[in-house]
Amino acid sequence: MKNFTVKSSEVGERLDKIISARYKEFSRVAWQDQIKAGKVLVNDESADPRHIIHHNDHIKYEFPISAYNLQPTTYNLLILDIIFENDSVLVINKPAGIITHPAHANTTDSVVHRILAYDKSIANAVYDADKEISRMRPGIVHRLDKNTSGVMIVAKTKDAMTHLAKQIQDKRAQKTYIAILFGHLEQDDLTVHNWLNRDINDRRKVAITTPDSGREAETFFHIVSLLTNHKGDKITLVEAKPITGRTHQIRVHAAHLGHPVLGDSMYYTHESKLLSERLGIKRQLLHAKTLSIRLPKEANRTTFDANIPNDILNILKDFKG
Numbered sequence: 001m002k003n004f005t006v007k008s009s010e011v012g013e014r015l016d017k018i019i020s021a022r023y024k025e026f027s028r029v030a031w032q033d034q035i036k037a038g039k040v041l042v043n044d045e046s047a048d049p050r051h052i053i054h055h056n057d058h059i060k061y062e063f064p065i066s067a068y069n070l071q072p073t074t075y076n077l078l079i080l081d082i083i084f085e086n087d088s089v090l091v092i093n094k095p096a097g098i099i100t101h102p103a104h105a106n107t108t109d110s111v112v113h114r115i116l117a118y119d120k121s122i123a124n125a126v127y128d129a130d131k132e133i134s135r136m137r138p139g140i141v142h143r144l145d146k147n148t149s150g151v152m153i154v155a156k157t158k159d160a161m162t163h164l165a166k167q168i169q170d171k172r173a174q175k176t177y178i179a180i181l182f183g184h185l186e187q188d189d190l191t192v193h194n195w196l197n198r199d200i201n202d203r204r205k206v207a208i209t210t211p212d213s214g215r216e217a218e219t220f221f222h223i224v225s226l227l228t229n230h231k232g233d234k235i236t237l238v239e240a241k242p243i244t245g246r247t248h249q250i251r252v253h254a255a256h257l258g259h260p261v262l263g264d265s266m267y268y269t270h271e272s273k274l275l276s277e278r279l280g281i282k283r284q285l286l287h288a289k290t291l292s293i294r295l296p297k298e299a300n301r302t303t304f305d306a307n308i309p310n311d312i313l314n315i316l317k318d319f320k321g
Helices: 015-022 028-036 074-078 111-118 121-125 158-169 249-256 270-278 310-317
Strands: 002-005 040-042 058-061 082-085 089-094 149-155 174-182 190-199 202-209 215-228 234-242 286-294 301-305
Touching (some): 015 028, 015 058, 082 301, 111 121, 149 301, 158 286, 174 249, 174 310, 202 249, 234 249
Antiparallel strands (some): 040 058, 082 089, 174 286, 190 202, 190 215, 215 234, 286 301
């Protein structure tokens, strides 16, 4: 079991709250289940998720990985779209509607399941005994939201994982997304720069906050086309280049401009929601088009390109600029 001693700032809080705050990769519900199963101990004794933490309490725990079934199926194997592969990396075009790694609400299909269906040896090749979480995220260097499609790179070895993750962390990898925004963004190319953190009223969402309570976030938007259909509906096709890589960053910044990503069910206006419904859009129209990154043993960056999915192309067919 792993362990930690409660910090003074955590005294008086519920057990499930402090442990889910420390390990945000797992939901609070997942931690509650883990506590109820006796896999989280307070001073070597089992406890209730609502247990109030005291000064110098000692917490022992196991990650909720056992809750996930990572056994791949034939179904998982059939739908892995491979862009490139060598001995170090696997580059894929992730479809919309699939999560990157298992979560409490979805334990049977994810990018991880599909990777393991394709090559189960990746799980052992990248496993880090000091980071048990690596069991649940074998090879995952970076994430895409469930309903965002596009290019993802997967590490097949420990060295590749370190090499790629460092570039992502140091902002040396370059990503370009395409998005369809509501309305006409009638201005020159622009950069949105602010600070983001979890929304205190809804933990599923991200909100713009202040420098002392958030993490810096910056996105460059290039306006490609202002488009209109025969009914007079207006949309904007943009390229979005995230300078930083915060959760939901492009979606939040687009909404901040007053032009939410069409189909976004979390960051929207009344008008953008109505148009999305009328056009039959089922997910946010955001696609990770390119990723430029230096592969292991390569001197220069390689750019990988993911084909634009049909749901975005079909919307663009009905609009002219």
